[in-house]
């Protein structure tokens with residue numbers, strides 16, 4: 001029987017089973033990146049108080065940085081012959097970073113929550129790195145380092161910004 005997904009099987013020299021494991025890790029990271037992007041925007045829109053301008057602008061920078069990674073993550077999955085997310089529902093099924101739909105969140109809680117979320121993303125990226133290296137997918141491995149560095153930078157900014165005095 002013909003494989004209905006044959007048209008989406010980009011040729012690759014990497015082991016098919018290995019790339020599926022890599023794709024799974026990357027699709028999880030992609031879902032979390034969209035969840036974190038939206039939460040960062042949510043807080044950008046709803047932050048309040050005397051530091052409004054600083055927080056509002058910082059969160060916008062961070063959201064833009066996260067969003068910029070999403071296309072690259074999805075295309076790494078496609079370049080190695082697998083399929084990626086297709087919908088908001090797909091994101092919701094895979095995300096491990098939790099939404100925050102609270103009516104009001106204090107600025108301090110916003111910064112703390114985002115710092116923890118970014119550190120959780122760093123942990124997921126480090127786990128993915130091991131899987132990717134095992135699969136000898138060196139292009140994904142190299143770019144994972146960049147995403148890790150960016151998430152660590154966001155956690156650093158959120159940590160310093162949230163310190164009192």
Ligand SMILES: [Fe+2]
Pocket residue numbers: 044060
């Ligand atoms: Fe804005």
